[in-house]
Amino acid sequence: MKSTPLHILFVLSAVLFWSCNDQCKETRVTRRFSTVTLSLMELRTLVKTESPRLMEKPGKMYVKGKYLFVNEIKEGIHIIDNSNPSSPKFVSFLRIPGNGDIAVRDNILYADSYSDLVAVDITNPSSPSEVERIKNVFVSGQFEGGNWVVNESVGSITDQNVDYVTETVTVNCEENVSPNFWWGGMLVFADRAFFGSAASSSAPQSAGGSSGQAGSMSRFAIHNQFLYTVGQNNLRLFNISNPKKPVDFKNINFGWGIETIFPYQNKLFIGSTTGMFIFDNSDPSNPVQLSSFQHGRACDPVVVHDDIAYVTLRTGTACAGTQNQLDLVDVSNASSPQLIKSYQMENPHGLSIDFPTLYLCEGEHGLKVFDVADKFGVDKHQLAHFKDMDAYDVISLGKTLLLIGKDGFYQYDSSNPKDLKLLSKIPVGKAI
Numbered sequence: 001m002k003s004t005p006l007h008i009l010f011v012l013s014a015v016l017f018w019s020c021n022d023q024c025k026e027t028r029v030t031r032r033f034s035t036v037t038l039s040l041m042e043l044r045t046l047v048k049t050e051s052p053r054l055m056e057k058p059g060k061m062y063v064k065g066k067y068l069f070v071n072e073i074k075e076g077i078h079i080i081d082n083s084n085p086s087s088p089k090f091v092s093f094l095r096i097p098g099n100g101d102i103a104v105r106d107n108i109l110y111a112d113s114y115s116d117l118v119a120v121d122i123t124n125p126s127s128p129s130e131v132e133r134i135k136n137v138f139v140s141g142q143f144e145g146g147n148w149v150v151n152e153s154v155g156s157i158t159d160q161n162v163d164y165v166t167e168t169v170t171v172n173c174e175e176n177v178s179p180n181f182w183w184g185g186m187l188v189f190a191d192r193a194f195f196g197s198a199a200s201s202s203a204p205q206s207a208g209g210s211s212g213q214a215g216s217m218s219r220f221a222i223h224n225q226f227l228y229t230v231g232q233n234n235l236r237l238f239n240i241s242n243p244k245k246p247v248d249f250k251n252i253n254f255g256w257g258i259e260t261i262f263p264y265q266n267k268l269f270i271g272s273t274t275g276m277f278i279f280d281n282s283d284p285s286n287p288v289q290l291s292s293f294q295h296g297r298a299c300d301p302v303v304v305h306d307d308i309a310y311v312t313l314r315t316g317t318a319c320a321g322t323q324n325q326l327d328l329v330d331v332s333n334a335s336s337p338q339l340i341k342s343y344q345m346e347n348p349h350g351l352s353i354d355f356p357t358l359y360l361c362e363g364e365h366g367l368k369v370f371d372v373a374d375k376f377g378v379d380k381h382q383l384a385h386f387k388d389m390d391a392y393d394v395i396s397l398g399k400t401l402l403l404i405g406k407d408g409f410y411q412y413d414s415s416n417p418k419d420l421k422l423l424s425k426i427p428v429g430k431a432i
Contacts, residue, residue: 040115043097043098043113043114044113044116044133044135046095046097047094047095047096047097047113047118047120047130048094048095049092049093049094049095049126049127049128049129050076050092050093050094050095051092051093052078052090052091052092052093053072053078053090053093054428054429054430055070055072055078055408055409055426055427055428055429056072056428056429057072057073057074057075057428058070058071058072058073058404058405058406058408058409058428059071059072059073059100060100060101060102060214060215060217060218060393060404061102061214061215061393061395061402061404061409062102062103062104062212062213062214062215062218063082063212063213063395063397063402064104064210064211064212064213065212066081066082066083067079067080067081067082067091067122067125068080068082068088068402068409069102069104069109070404070409070426071099071100071101071102072093072099073100074097074098074099074100075095075096075097075099076093076094076095076096076097076099077093077094077096077099077102077109077111078090078093079091079092079093079094079122079125079128080426081125082411085400085411085423085424086411086423086424087424088411088424088426091125091126092125092126092127092128094109094111094120094128096111096113096118096120097113097114098112098113098114099111099112099113100112100219101218101219101220101229102214102218102220103211103212103214103218103220103221103222103227104122104211104212104222105210105211105222105227105240105243106210106243107121107122107123107243108120108121108122108131108240108243108244109121109122109128110220110227110238110240110246112138112220112229113133114138115135115136115137115138115139116133116134116135116136116137116138117133117134117137117138117229117238117246117248118130118132118133119131119132119133119243119244119245119246121244131244132244132245132246134238134246134247134248137236137248138229138231213395213397214395215350215352215393215394215395215402215404216260216262216301216302216303216350216351216352216393216394217260217301217349217350217392217393218260218261219231219259219260219261220261221261221262221263221268222240222263223263223268223281223284224284225239225240225241225284226238226239226240226249226284226285227240227246228261228263228268228287229261230258230259230260230261230270231258232256232257232258233253233254233255233256233257233258234251234252234253234254234258235251235252235254235258235261235268235270235279235287236248236250236251236252237249237250237251237252237285237287239285249285250285250286252287254277254289255272255274255277255292256272256273256274257272257273257274258270258271258272258277259271259272259273259300259301260300260301260302262301262302262303262304263281264304266280266281266282267279267280267281267290267304267331267334268281268287269302269304269309269331270302271300271301271302271311272300273300274294275292275293275294275300276292276293276300276302276309276311276329276337277289277291277292278290278291278292278293278331278334278335278337280334290334290335291334291335291336291337293309293311293329293337293339300312300313300314301349301350301351301393303351303352303353304331305353305355306355307330307331307332308328308329308330308331308340308372308375309328309329309331309337310326310327310328310329310351310353310358310372311326311327311328311329312325312326312327312345312348312349312350312351312360313325313326313327313348314345314347314348314349314363315347324344324345324346324347324348325342325343325344325345325348326342326343326345326348326351326360326378327339327340327341327342327343328340328341328342328343328372328375328378340375340376341375341376341378343378343379344379345360345362345368346362346363346365347362347363347364347365348360348361348362348363349361349362349363349391349392349393350391350392350393350394351394352394352395352396352401353372353396354396354398354414355372355373356371356372356373357369357370357371357372357383357396357414357417358370358371358372358378359394359396359401359403359417360394361391361392361393361394361403361405362391363390363391363392363405364390365387365391366385366386366387366388366389366390366391367385367386367389367391367394367403367420368382368384368385368386369382369383369384369385369386369417369418369420370382370383371383383417383418384417384418384419384420386420389403389405389407389410390405390406390407391403391405392404392405392406396414398414399413399414399415400412400413400414400423401413401414401420406428407427407428408425408426408427408428409425409426410422410424410425411423411424411425
């Protein structure tokens, strides 16, 4: 792929339909392609530190030490000092055009910037600085004659070069509208509204340096000396043995509709729109697919504890599914995962487990808390249902719970999961 500056022009595009409820009302999502008149060369000069700013479209979150990192969709990362969870303080805003995902090893933050991977030194969170960039590793394209053809334009690991506008309208619920479409040589997915692609649950990030925790919607994960990223159809490895000098190491193509990644012990659990892939990662430089657990078409982040994977499936997105449920899957034999039981939910999104407590986001329906010690009776052991927040993704830190949604970022004292105590909230559009 050429790396010379190219002009990108995105034009106003089609209206897509998102979901249909019992009243035959539908949320219509209009995807407005931003008119971009910057060359790739110009885009690559725009990573910089800015003064703290308000959250407007919060995306994914990441926590390391006393700092929180919250994605502002397509625009960059809020860096927040969380020394006192009851009074978090904005430190700076790291502008990264096209950003959607975050991971941190030692004092180096990794982020996607459209088609590039950027490494940023955050030793001084008030003044982060770019130290490395790997160009054109997250690209878009299409299948032609059985081959994957890369577009000569700005791509991204997520579909985040799009603005979203929503409205609720009354429609014919029998109307069948395809949620995905080809445009300008790119396959556009409709399931990324508000929060980018579904990407880490409180994914345990393991040895080989100091890493943090992400949420269950993440496409980035760190294990040993490698950063793993998942695109729409691939798993990509970056060697970060020298954190300041990431090296593009390996690309593994598989499946389609890949959404999330969760590293657990010596396995990688990868969520897709049609199921869960399990990779043997005992050799971190060479993940090998062991199996896949198939389900009906739906969006599905996954978290794992011991021998059980917890998978949520939801409707209301371009995943075009009909299921709103929590699946418990026996992964004791990773080569042959088996469904334990499915539990009906309202519209499940991200989830996190602090066994035996499972925190499950239900979007506009709030947050549900379950005791999952009895894997065959999860529905009989719902501990609480908190309805006063929009819940997209969640990270359990034991005694503290981090939650993010369309209306902002929350922190709770979760010492008693039945009675979460609000410590602080950073609302959308308001200073703290």
